[in-house]
Amino acid sequence: MLRDLVGLVISVSPILGLLLWREQADRRQRAAAIVRADVHAGATRALEGESLLAINAHAPTAWRPGRVRLSTPTGYEPLIGRAFQTVLERVPAGYEIVIHCGGNS
Amino acid sequence: MSARLLAVITPGEEATALSSLTGLVMIARAAQAEVRLAYFRDLPPARVDRHDRLVADTDAEMARIAAAATQTLGSAARVFDDVAVETVVRFGRPRREVALEAEAYQPRIIVLFSAARDLLTRLRGWALRRRLARQPETRILVLQPTPRAAPRRGPGVEPALTPPARLPARRE
Numbered sequence: 274m275l276r277d278l279v280g281l282v283i284s285v286s287p288i289l290g291l292l293l294w295r296e297q298a299d300r301r302q303r304a305a306a307i308v309r310a311d312v313h314a315g316a317t318r319a320l321e322g323e324s325l326l327a328i329n330a331h332a333p334t335a336w337r338p339g340r341v342r343l344s345t346p347t348g349y350e351p352l353i354g355r356a357f358q359t360v361l362e363r364v365p366a367g368y369e370i371v372i373h374c375g376g377n378s
Numbered sequence: 379m380s381a382r383l384l385a386v387i388t389p390g391e392e393a394t395a396l397s398s399l400t401g402l403v404m405i406a407r408a409a410q411a412e413v414r415l416a417y418f419r420d421l422p423p424a425r426v427d428r429h430d431r432l433v434a435d436t437d438a439e440m441a442r443i444a445a446a447a448t449q450t451l452g453s454a455a456r457v458f459d460d461v462a463v464e465t466v467v468r469f470g471r472p473r474r475e476v477a478l479e480a481e482a483y484q485p486r487i488i489v490l491f492s493a494a495r496d497l498l499t500r501l502r503g504w505a506l507r508r509r510l511a512r513q514p515e516t517r518i519l520v521l522q523p524t525p526r527a528a529p530r531r532g533p534g535v536e537p538a539l540t541p542p543a544r545l546p547a548r549r550e
Contacts (some may be wrong), residue, residue, distance in 0.1 A: 337504070338507065338508075338511055338518070350401065350404070351404065353401075353404070353405075354404040354405065354407060354408045355408070357404075357405055357408035357409065358408050358409060361409065361487070361517060364517070366514075367511075369507065369511070369517070369518035369519065369520055370517065370518070370519045370520070371492075371519075371520045371522060372401060372405070372519065372520070372521055372522065373522050373523075374398055374400070374401030374404075374521055374522070374523060
């Protein structure tokens with residue numbers, strides 16, 4: 274009886290572990306998507322409409338903080354400056370802001 | 379100018395910091411912050427000649443490096459006269475000194491420059507970020523220069539605007 278139980282636990286635990294890990298990853302992605310949507314809404318309002326400012330959010334993990342990446346095409350870097358104050362207010366604690374800046378910023 | 383912005387320059391990031399200075403000032407302008415450009419270096423060893431005679435002791439080397447860094451960063455920052463920029467140079471273990479500087483200056487935003495390609499420098503940067511992230515009320519900002527693609531030139535690539543060598547014969 275005990276051997277059957279141990280066998281069952283050993284055979285089922287990888288699948289359960291995988292499901293739990295996937296659930297955790299989905300939860301992190303959902304949190305990052307919410308942060309991204311919030312920052313995007315703020316930036317759109319600050320820039321008075323849709324712009325070429327690209328916003329990308331990565332959720333924090335155990336070994337690195339979350340990241341909100343801001344980037345623009347070359348020549349459009351001032352957009353980051355115009356939206357920065359709003360972005361700074363909306364990015365939650367535990368996230369760092371990564372800005373890709375070129376020579377025209 | 380109420381908010382404070384601390385820009386951390388560690389060894390190996392000098393060129394990136396100088397090239398990203400425009401972006402840094404743009405952010406300071408947007409956040410209405412005053413900027414402190416802080417250059418962190420290990421303690422330099424005393425300089426000796428080939429007969430082991432002392433040419434410059436550690437203090438003199440520190441003064442030389444500090445003067446050079448202050449002049450380089452200061453002259454680069456002097457272009458932007460609408461943002462208050464000050465330059466400081468700190469010697470010691472960079473990670474520890476950065477944490478001390480952040481504690482003393484109490485900045486709202488800490489700017490780090492990310493230019494590291496090798497694994498060891500990346501690991502050091504990661505450890506520094508983790509240490510700085512513990513401070514409440516402080517935001518970490520990473521400035522990454524955008525790599526610019528060099529124009530591809532070679533025998534296999536034909537310029538798009540160059541006409542073909544021989545035009546096809548027109549059929550009458």
